[in-house]
Amino acid sequence: MSGNMAEKAAQNFVEAYEAARTALPGADGWLARRRAAAIESFAGAGLPHRRLEEWKYTDLRQTLDKAGFASAPEHMGAVVLPEAAAASAFSTLDRYVLVFVNGRFRADLSKAARLPKGVELHGLADVLTEQWAKDLIERRFDEARQAEEIVDLNTALMNDGMCLRIRKGVKLDKPVHLLFLAADGGASHTRNLILLEEEAEGTVLESHIGEAASFADIVTDVALGDGAKLDHVKLQDESADAVHLATLRGEIGAGARLSSFTLTLGCGVSRGQSFIRFAGEGAEAHVNGAYALRAKQHADQFCVVDHAVPRCASNTVFKGVLDGQSEGVFQGKVIVRPDAQKTDGRQMTQALLLSRDAAMNAKPELEIYADDVQCAHGSTVGELSKDALFYLRSRGIPEAEARRLLVLAFLDDVITLAPHEEVRDILRGLVSGWFEEAST
């Protein structure tokens, strides 16, 4: 193994690969070769660090070197969900539930029987012989190479995940909810594959919870056929000692629509990456999110939307509230290729600083090579308006309540963009709960 192996964490991952290699899913087929190539390039590059433009504000190398995660153990016994409200979020919805503990699927805790005809749900190991899975895993986006390169780590070490395929024209009757619980400390590598064929529709909810010092490395690969519609909502509320790295790669067919929303409340360090590429005309992508941070939390949102074809619309809005010494990051890019006329591409990030020690770094970018397009991007960072606080208090609303109202109003603006009214209500409840914790 060549390359820069000075870093402890990267070395641990390579060693973990060597130790697990023969036991990993797909050890006897194409994936074994793919994994070998991936770990080699990972070992060469090492973990990403601040000197890379796309990781400028989040030093994953330093974070993981310091944390020193071993591989998460397999957890066989009963599990106890954390007390946090996020742990039971979505439980009021009629849904299929797939539970993953320490990154591994637990059939005994899951409830996904009687799926409609034309809907297939599998573990990662079960689909590796299928061409569509291979296509999704091997696909690359490359528009943000430094950011995407870390997917190699996942490819080399992924040992479980949810694979959802919805056949042409089939509509999933209720959401699939993936509940990821970090019951013990350590690193887990999960790969989810989602294929919606032409005109198929479905909703996938993810929650990532846990009180352990864990490192979750999740890659979700999505392909939407022409006219397909996927709603994807991800909630992350892991412990202050946890590190969370989630990458969503989506290829969107003609007239298809991806609506993705992320709520980030937890983790010491988290990074959510989205790579979206339009493969057919008249498609839509909504990549939105909210985050509420406190203490020394650090959350990085990275989003690239590639308008490779004409007449597609993309909208990205991330809004966050930062208290304590927390730090938020937004890096986004909308690329409009020379042929992608009539593109409508928008990107906006807004942060509200509740403390003098909180910080926000925002870098929205547009790269436009077509002339008949509508594109806009913007970024604001501000504090709660003193005038607004005075106005509310002058009506008898105590200061803490006035602040709560204004913060929730600020976030509600983006929560409104999440799919499904019931889901929005759940997200609102979580944000409201976060604020009450903050003020007690």
Added chain:
Amino acid sequence: MLEIRNLHVTVDGKEILKGIDLDVAAGEVHAIMGPNGSGKSTLSYVLAGREGYEVTEGSIRFNGKDLSEMGVDERAAAGIFLAFQYPLEIPGVTTMTFLKTALNAQRKARGEEELDAVRFLKLVREKAKPLNVNDDMLKRALNVGYSGGEKKRAEVLQMSLLEPALAVLDETDSGLDIDALKTVADGVNALRSPERSMIVITHYQRLLDYIVPDVVHVLSGGRIVKTGGKELALELEKSGYAGYGADAA
């Protein structure tokens, strides 16, 4: 009800009010008139307790209590209401939520029972009707996209719902056409009662045709330079403020 004695107020290190004495008894409506920069708005903000308005000398007592000891929301719960010259737009908070939160916060602070959704809705509709505030307006974000007239009507609705002991109306006539002014004035007049006092701050006499005051004060250069009956307002309308040590603006 309100006793102001030798009140000196500084804003950003600059003295704006330079010794105000004012007594407003229960049930009285006092108008405070004066040119721009005379300290009218400062007086309204200092009554409401706005940050940055520092009382350097003198006192304000409200129903026997020293106001300087009370925070902004405590003053509101005690019965002081300021109708803003420029009501703020609060995106994301519906007018309905705002009104309910405010009313229940005040009731709670006074040890009264909070209203449930049903009773609140009934009450707010009853108060909103005479002010031509419909459900659609109540469901919108507070003051967002409201016209000038709608904003002022919403202020009067807040006042009507919160039933303050002392209402301070800061340039409530600004930006209103004559019809809107009448609606707002009717709303205010409906709230006049022997227990409720009002301070109507205005640059122009026009508003006082509709909200007829018991006493008129002229504020100039941070002091009350003249006090009289309602006829004083008419006098000012003719002669302007030129005779009161300020430009005729």
